[in-house]
Amino acid sequence: MDSETKFVIKGGRVVDPANGIDEITDVYIEDGMIARIGGKKNYQDRTLIDAAGKLVFPGLVDIHVHLREPGREDAETIESGSLAAVRGGVTSVCCMPNTHPPIDNAPMVRFIYDRGSEAYCRVYPIAAISKGLEGKELSEMFDLAIAGAVGFSDDGRPVTSSQLLRNALLYSKMIDLPIMLHEEDLDLSAGRHMHEGHASGLAGMQAVPAVAEAGMIARDIMLASFLDAKVHICHVSAKESVGIIRDAKEKGVKVTAEAAVHHLILTDEDVVKSGFDSNYKMNPPLRAKDDVEVLRAALVDGTIDAIVTDHAPHPPEDKDCEFAVAPFGVVGLETSASLIYDKLVRTGIIDITRMVELMSTMPARLMDISAGTLSQGANADIMIFDPERKWTVDSSKFAGKSRNTPFEGWELTGKPVWTMVDGQIFFDELS
């Protein structure tokens, strides 16, 4: 063994909720694995990484990203998206199947792994619930699972048919992979572009009410409860949805939920303030201020299990147009950790441990992937975060292919500065 495979991350504040660790110590890495944390100081023949004054986390795990490959390689590729990920401290991503063609068969799953093997971070495919994402027939879930799919989702659109969802929940119980639901009542949302609230009323914008999300969540939680099945609710955005999920959890329904970074920080007022900039258009839409407050409280009380980006790259050809015409979605991999740290940790809404739980430990557990921990023998997927580093979001410097961020020009405090995946350093801005 030589110093290229042996590292010591020295003197950082190591935060690993999976092992209840929050202390200033050293992390020893050998052969792409965590060898130990702390213990006898032995810096010989090891590459030293000085993390004094920095935070050392298990690499972040983002279970809701769109990598656009195959089909829209102009917006993002698995390679470019994975580079964006490691620059954001993210070492594992789960990519949604709404590609062209969609990930709805075993060869497609293998294609993602094939591409992912050359990527900068770990890439896990989520497969479609229904063939062609059409909401009509179940995809071949056993085949997909054996090929390595880590979950099922028709994300981008809801499973409108209650009967199909019933069958999906039952059938997938045999496989025990999460069913991840994009919740939207298309009857209430079709042709609508922002949250229906005070801001949309003043703006005269065709708007989608919160009940379009919450109503579907209520249906799906009742189905899960009836079938004693598990459901995972994607990008929860409305306060009504939080209430329904919280109640269900208290009653013992097997429901988990995620929230997207932008829904925790921006509001529908920002849409208007931006002059209807399409970089503020996503689905579900940015909600009202009180929704954001409820969503933040749900991070604290455990109603929300994971923070995701819903990284949704779009090239300017598609996004640079009037609000109503623009596609939904914003990029997020390169800003998520900084935004959560600056806006939620520094403000005291959550602490650092909870941040790591929500962005690494819990999402890894939800998807049952080998990540989210610095346990001995775990993959050496690690990120170092500089809590003092001040920087300005500049999309022209993004490693990802697309620039559609609503956070352009934001001055943030705290930044991922070093990322290791499988014992290899893929991002280093430490010095």
Next chain:
Amino acid sequence: MKEHLLGLDGWSGEEILEVLDHARTFRKVLDRDVKKLPTLKGITVANLFFENSTRTRMSFELAEKRLSADIINFSASTSSLKKGESLRDTVDNIWSMKVDMVVIRHVAVGSSHFIARRCKAVVINAGDGSHEHPTQALLDLYTIRERFESFEGLKVCLVGDALHSRVIRSNVLGLKALGAKITLCAPLTLLPFGVEQWGIDVTCDIEEAIAGANVVNVMRLQLERQTAGYIPSLREYSTYWGIHKGLIDLMDKDHIIMHPGPMNRGVEITQEVADSADSVILPQVTNGVAVRMAVLYLLSPRIGETQ
């Protein structure tokens, strides 16, 4: 003066009155034999109409011609949003032709904001979706001011589809800035979310809304609201929200009747009311030209240079 007229959102009472004062000067010009002024000589104005709107387009064109501006017109009668007919490319092209001012009517909320971000021309919003139609509101305000000395405490009743009406939104902003007392009346299905926070009176009862009003401004009912399920039938709308003589009798003695046009006679307003002596619907049209002249004059880049 503001840089663009994207909407009346953010405009103060004083700023609005400045426009109305200038409009008064231009209004006098319109009664002269020679109606043309050299004010905008050398200024190029592009009228971009992505929605059919003969009236507003004619009114702007006439205002521009009266001020001696050079004019280019673009109209694409796409009534729905679709990809392909790219606002972006149209604007880039128009901007490359070195225009100074852009007047835009487009179905997308924020389309005028989009142009203002994309090029350096002065942008005048001639209607963006259901958002704002500021020159219509300004001409409505001008017309009210012709008859009433002050807006302070003036009772203005706005009737109609507030959910989809840019005219109502701009009118509410302008009237509020000037201190009028506003009552909005529409069926619940045609009221926007959060309207109770607009700081105006809202009611579904037309008799209650119109009683004692000095001004009633009646909005056009888009006939497709019936098929979209917002109202059961035009007949029922007309019965419960249509403005007829009996309702006018409930108004303050000193009153005027307005409509931004084009009217559906017999639906939202009866012929008898529309053509009555208290109707200022045709003066609104004349005033529209004067108000748009004032807006063009005040926002024109040449003015900025000499200041």
